[in-house]
Amino acid sequence: MNDENKTDVEVKGGMVPYLTxxxxxxxxxxxxxxxxxTIAAAIPADExxxxxxxxxxxxxSSLMMSDFYPEHGHPAVAPQGYELALQVDDIDVWWAxxxxxxxxxxxxxxxxxxxxxxGRLRDPFGVAWSMNQPIVKAGA
Numbered sequence: 162m163n164d165e166n167k168t169d170v171e172v173k174g175g176m177v178p179y180l181t182x183x184x185x186x187x188x189x190x191x192x193x194x195x196x197x198x199t200i201a202a203a204i205p206a207d208e209x210x211x212x213x214x215x216x217x218x219x220x221x222s223s224l225m226m227s228d229f230y231p232e233h234g235h236p237a238v239a240p241q242g243y244e245l246a247l248q249v250d251d252i253d254v255w256w257a258x259x260x261x262x263x264x265x266x267x268x269x270x271x272x273x274x275x276x277x278x279x280g281r282l283r284d285p286f287g288v289a290w291s292m293n294q295p296i297v298k299a300g301a
Contacts, residue, residue: 170201174222178245182286183237185228189215191285195262196220196247196255220247244281244289252278252294264290272296 182188186206192198198219204212211228218224224245229237249255256270263285270280270292281291 172223177223180226185212185215185226188286195259240287246291249294252292
């Protein structure tokens with residue numbers, strides 16, 4: 162992990178998801194184990210164990226997150242209505258690592274009609290993740 166208070170960390174990607182979860186520092190540690198993330202920066206936990214910002218690099222992109230802060234108008238709500246999609250080159254390796262870390266399979270890896278192997282997981286923090294690996298046809 163880089164300097165926890167560092168503010169000049171490279172932001173990777175044109176659109177950066179920003180999650181709010183219960184236990185952002187624990188989620189960051191899980192994403193390191195499950196998805197090979199690196200923690201680029203993190204604000205230390207407050208007296209209640211919450212952090213206002215964690216910046217990760219995951220599979221060539223940035224992912225940012227924080228804990229809920231109801232006293233500042235940011236109440237706890239369950240993740241819903243979205244998933245984070247990983248485009249991977251070896252879905253079997255990525256899938257096995259995520260499941261071994263504690264992600265729960267929702268849709269097992271399978272060949273899909275759009276020409277890819279695809280699977281969907283849910284992490285211990287309630288966030289849905291999908292993985293997609295294009296199928297390369299012989300002679301293509």
